[in-house]
Amino acid sequence: xxxPVTSGGDHRSNExxxxxxxxxxxxxxxxxxxxxxxxxxxxxxxxxxxxxxxxHNAKNxxxxxxxxxxxxxxxxxxRNLFPGSPKPKQRNLRISRRYVPLAGDQLPESVDWRNxxxxxxxxxxxxxxxxxxxxxxxxxGELISLSEQExxxxxxxxxxxxxxxxxxxxxxxLINNNGLDSETDYPYQGLQGSCNRxxxxxxxxxxxxEDVPANDEISLQKAVAHQPGIYNGPCGTDxxxxxxxxxxxxxxxxDYWIVRNSWGTTWGDAGYAKMARNFEYPSGLCxxxxxxxxxxKNSASNA
Numbered sequence: 001x002x003x004p005v006t007s008g009g010d011h012r013s014n015e016x017x018x019x020x021x022x023x024x025x026x027x028x029x030x031x032x033x034x035x036x037x038x039x040x041x042x043x044x045x046x047x048x049x050x051x052x053x054x055x056h057n058a059k060n061x062x063x064x065x066x067x068x069x070x071x072x073x074x075x076x077x078x079r080n081l082f083p084g085s086p087k088p089k090q091r092n093l094r095i096s097r098r099y100v101p102l103a104g105d106q107l108p109e110s111v112d113w114r115n116x117x118x119x120x121x122x123x124x125x126x127x128x129x130x131x132x133x134x135x136x137x138x139x140x141g142e143l144i145s146l147s148e149q150e151x152x153x154x155x156x157x158x159x160x161x162x163x164x165x166x167x168x169x170x171x172x173x174l175i176n177n178n179g180l181d182s183e184t185d186y187p188y189q190g191l192q193g194s195c196n197r198x199x200x201x202x203x204x205x206x207x208x209x210e211d212v213p214a215n216d217e218i219s220l221q222k223a224v225a226h227q228p229g230i231y232n233g234p235c236g237t238d239x240x241x242x243x244x245x246x247x248x249x250x251x252x253x254x255d256y257w258i259v260r261n262s263w264g265t266t267w268g269d270a271g272y273a274k275m276a277r278n279f280e281y282p283s284g285l286c287x288x289x290x291x292x293x294x295x296x297k298n299s300a301s302n303a
Contacts, residue, residue, distance in 0.1 A: 012054070020067075021046050027266070028069045042072040049073075062254065063274075068267055107221060110249035112258060113138075119246050120145045122264060122271030130244040130260060131167070132174065135297045136204050144204055147186035154195035167242055167293050171209035174295075179205035207299070212292040215282035220289050221248060235286040245288075248277055257288065 012020075021043055024030070032039040049072075053065040070078055113119055118137040120130065137143040155173040174180055179202030186196065213219045247258040255277035265271045279285045 012050070017047055017050060018043075020050065024067050024071060030069075030072065045074055045077075046072045068263065110247070112247035112249070114246055114258075117143060119260065122260065122262075130262075132171075132180070132204065132206060132295050134244075134246070135206065135295050139297045140300050145183040146204060147181040147183050147188070149188045149193075150181050150186045150196075152192050156195075167291075168209060168211065171206065171293070171295050174206055175208070178202050206295040206297045208296040209293055210296055212289070212294070214291065215284075215289055217278055217282070217284050217289045220245070220284070220292050221277070238287075243288075245292075246272070259288075 024046070030042075032042055050067070053067065056065050113134060116138070118134040120133045120143055133143060133146055151170060151173065154177070155170060181201055182203050185201050185203075242262075244260040245257050246260050249256060249258070251274070256274040257277045259273050259275055261267050261271055261273065263271070267273075275288060276285045279288075283290050
């Protein structure tokens with residue numbers, strides 16, 4: 001959400017903050033009960049977050065912050081939404097050497113799979129299947145939006161691709177399930193429901209999946225290149241969310257990844273963001289190179 005310009009976080013009147021709050025509520029469809037002063041508490045959280053955003057944006061850094069649908073939450077409430085991914089020792093690793101850097105490698109200066117038509121429209125839901133949609137487009141020439149709802153309803157051990165779920169488990173479910181339905185056949189509901197086994201039109205599957213070598217941004221760059229405002233701020237490596245890398249490039253001397261989120265088009269730049277690449281630590285910024293994986297498809301047919 002675009003904000004009126006301010007020189008700092010303490011310069012907005014209560015009336016201005018109240019106006020921004022109600023505009024934000026309307027944009028995100030927020031409603032509150034009167035119980036236990038819920039609206040008042042949410043408004044206070046909103047003011048605290050807005051003050052933080054204003055202070056950051058006044059510093060004229062390489063990226064700007066804005067109001068997302070989470071702007072009425074405390075930091076702890078936000079963290080509770082994303083309990084974190086399993087530790088590496090819990091992961092069934094399929095580490096591939098397919099993209100290990102080799103002498104003589106010549107990678108493109110920039111890659112953006114959106115320009116190749118391999119990225120479906122931004123959705124306000126899970127992100128695992130965006131990678132499958134992309135590899136299917138690269139191999140078959142057909143871009144099909146897949147059913148995240150089937151993944152959420154039927155892949156019970158992984159909680160779909162949310163919270164404590166992992167991309168690897170979602171890919172394995174897709175293989176075991178002999179594919180996934182389309183978004184049209186099994187539409188998204190926003191909540192976990194009963195698995196609808198009657199929906200058996202499995203239109204897309206994959207052959208396998210592989211993990212990029214951990215803590216190696218060059219391998220990750222090679223995987224993005226051959227697969228089928230830049231954020232460089234502070235963040236940790238306790239992973240709790242999944243993104244899809246759809247490309248990379250450089251801008252004003254700063255290398256970046258193009259990442260696709262799953263929180264709708266109001267997040268970031270129409271659902272995408274640029275994150276600093278070639279970070280000083282092997283894990284990459286925000287741990288982006290720690291647990292990367294990708295689906296594998298060898299056939300030119302959907303199924």
